[in-house]
Amino acid sequence: MEIKSFKKLKLYGFNNLTKSLSFNMYDICYAKTDEDRKGYIEYIDEQYNAERLTSILTNVSDIIGANILNIAKQDYEPQGASVTILISEGDEYNEQSENESPGPLPNSLVGHLDKSHITVHTYPESHPDDGISTFRADIDVSTCGHISPLKALNYLIHSFESDIMTMDYRVRGFTRDVNGRKYFIDHKINSIQNYIPGSTKEKYHAIDVNVYQESIFHTKMLLKEFDLDNYLFGISKKDLAPSERRKIKQRLKKEMMEIFYGRNIAKV
Incomplete structure (x- = not known):
């Protein structure tokens, strides 16, 4: 199914479409001793503490052209962190932001959106015995408005060293033009993968599950290269x-396959 691109729509009031991107990443490792497992959790907590996560989400806000209204951040005990940023409409809008192509790394404003939010939560954990x-x-x-949050996906991928990535994108609601016609999507999209650079896609196995008539798009990716030292x-x-x-x-490959396919795999 091909989705038409609707540019420069004359709307009746505000663009009421809601566009949501969920980006989930996993890092897998083997830590032999209890001390090493504790060290890994401490390392992750330091690498991805609330302060650094806030910096990442602030850059996401810049990429999609948002103004930050409020930041709430928290490091947790014994591990993990959360950040929530409330954002509002930016001052600039670039039509190129609607193109089905990878977004930039953070270096300039590239889009426009209306009141919404960005959140991150982290979950470090260890298997009890293996x-x-x-x-x-x-x-x-x-986001609401013209810009798709998919323009932040390229930067997010480069911000985390991910063995596995799961991405979900959905457009909800509708907006009206000046004649009262409803639009349930205002930009062309055939696959989330079209927002990921080819150099990145070459490194991963990827699977798409898309429900075009419901504007639901799903992509998951598993790193191809496996060097035990990593x-x-x-x-x-x-x-x-x-x-x-x-x-x-x-053990490591079994763990990765179970996460990628979302089910337990019996021991051979």
């Missing part, structure tokens, strides 16, 4: 016997 640790971050960008915390593969390397690699 050394697997994971870090998950959930970011939601919800998944070890506190040790390197040269410290492990070949048999232990194989077992750890199997």
